[in-house]
Amino acid sequence: MKRKKKYVEVNENRESWVDAHCHLCIEPLAANYLDEIEQAENDNINVLISSALSRREIDWHLANQHPNVKLIAGIHPHYDKSNVNDLSYIAELCETGHIWGIGEVGFDNRRNNHNQQKNILYPQLELAARYDLPVIFHVVRRYNELYQTLRYDFPNVRGYIHGFNGSLEIVEMFSRLNIGFSIGYRIFQKRDVVRIIERILDNGMILLETDAPFQQNSLRNQNTDYLLGGVLSIAEKISELCSYPLDEILEKQWQTYQTMNERSKI
Ligand SMILES: [Zn+2]
Numbered sequence: 001m002k003r004k005k006k007y008v009e010v011n012e013n014r015e016s017w018v019d020a021h022c023h024l025c026i027e028p029l030a031a032n033y034l035d036e037i038e039q040a041e042n043d044n045i046n047v048l049i050s051s052a053l054s055r056r057e058i059d060w061h062l063a064n065q066h067p068n069v070k071l072i073a074g075i076h077p078h079y080d081k082s083n084v085n086d087l088s089y090i091a092e093l094c095e096t097g098h099i100w101g102i103g104e105v106g107f108d109n110r111r112n113n114h115n116q117q118k119n120i121l122y123p124q125l126e127l128a129a130r131y132d133l134p135v136i137f138h139v140v141r142r143y144n145e146l147y148q149t150l151r152y153d154f155p156n157v158r159g160y161i162h163g164f165n166g167s168l169e170i171v172e173m174f175s176r177l178n179i180g181f182s183i184g185y186r187i188f189q190k191r192d193v194v195r196i197i198e199r200i201l202d203n204g205m206i207l208l209e210t211d212a213p214f215q216q217n218s219l220r221n222q223n224t225d226y227l228l229g230g231v232l233s234i235a236e237k238i239s240e241l242c243s244y245p246l247d248e249i250l251e252k253q254w255q256t257y258q259t260m261n262e263r264s265k266i
Contacts, residue, residue: 015250015251015254016044016045016046016047016254017043017044017045017046017047017208017231017232017235017250017253018045018046018047018048018049018207018208018231018253018254018257019040019045019047019048019049019208019209019210019212019228019230019231020049020136020160020162020182020207020208020209020253020257021049021051021104021136021162021163021182021184021209021210021211022048022049022050022051022209022210022211022212022213022227022228023050023051023057023211023212023213023214024036024048024050024061024064024069025050025052025057025060025061025064026213026214027213028213028227029212029213029227029228030060033064034066035226036226036227036228037066037068037069037228039224039226039228039229040068040226040228040229040231041068043224043229043232045228045229045231045232046068047068047070047257048068048069048070048228049069049070049072049100049101049136049209050069050070050071050072051072051073051074051103051104051136052071052072052073053073053074053075053076053079053081053082053104054079054081054082054083054086055083055086055089056081057073057081058071058073058086058089058090058093061073062098070100070101071098071099071100072099072100072101072102072103072104072136073090073093073099073102073103074090074102074103074104074105074124074136075087075090075105075120075124076104076105076138077105077106077107077108077111077117077120077121077138078108078110078111078138078140084120087120087123087124090102090124090127091127094127094130094131094133095131099133100133100134101128101133101134101135101136101159101260102124102125102127102128102133102134102135102136102159103134103135103136103137103138103159103162104136104137104138104162105120105121105124105125105135105136105137105138106121106137106138106139106142106146106161107121107139107140107142107145107146108138108139108140108142109140109141109142110140114142114145118149121149122149122153125149125150125153125154125157128154128157128159129154129156129157132263134158134159134160134260134261135157135158135159136159136160136162136182137159137160137161137162137179138162138163139161139166143166143170143173143174147170147173147174147177150177150179151176151177155177156178157177157178158178158179158259158260159178159179159180159260160179160180160181160182160205160207160256160260161174161179161180161181161182162182162184162209162211163182163184163186163187163209163211164181164182164183164184164187165186165187165190166196167192167196168192168195168196168199171196171199171200171204172199174204175203175204175205178259179205180200180204180205180206180207180256180259180260181200181204181205181206181207182206182207182208182209183197183200183206183207183208183209183234183238184208184209184210184211184215184234185211185215185230185234188237188241193241194241194242197238197241197242198242198244201238201242201244201248201249201252205255205256205259206249206252206253206256207253207256207257208231208234208235208238208249208253209231209234210227210228210230210231210234212227212228212230213227215227215230235249235250235253
């Protein structure tokens with residue numbers, strides 16, 4: 001059945017669910033992305049922050065723009081298709097206002113090339129600072145290094161750690177900066193997940209994400225039958241685990257999204 005396309009501008013004043021991290025250009029999501037966006041819209045998931053990590057992925061997004069989709073682009077520390085030479089292209093997109101944020105960028109200790117990763121990360125953080133854009137971080141067991149980098153060299157950069165899977169101490173640490181936490185499926189395997197999420201809900205900045213189509217099967221879309229609907233499964237899981245009302249989770253993640261959107265007043 002062919003559905004009618006509708007391109008409704010998101011009403012920025014109305015609280016909506018936000019999928020803080022997905023990859024719309026990756027199959028099987030790409031083949032079906034308009035239908036996915038429409039199903040998400042029917043469930044009040046009206047903001048989709050989609051990651052492009054190579055020139056090809058960026059160009060896919062530029063060719064398939066949609067008002068609900070916010071594009072982020074960056075050179076990933078571990079992804080094979082990311083290429084340092086794309087930096088000038090990303091800078092151009094910052095200049096022309098085509099991207100919402102820089103990401104996913106950061107440190108990943110699965111590769112033993114920390115200095116190289118640092119050399120890639122710094123110019124991207126400089127771009128974020130210059131164009132006042134949020135940064136979406138990818139971190140694998142390098143939270144400390146990222147914290148030191150931000151604290152000493154980029155204390156005003158705002159953003160969030162995607163697929164957050166760290167400890168309570170790490171939440172405390174990054175909450176001293178303008179950094180939030182995006183909750184995906186992985187964190188639910190942690191023993192102290194309740195305390196960690198409660199801490200973020202109480203004092204930190206929270207977002208939810210599917211990481212579609214890379215999501216894990218364990219919790220995948222318990223109540224929905226499309227990939228981007230996973231945001232609702234995560235929200236419900238948090239509500240149940242932390243005895244926290246769903247509408248308050250909706251409000252908190254919406255506030256975080258608004259904070260990410262706000263340009264600093266300098
Ligand atoms: Zn991702």
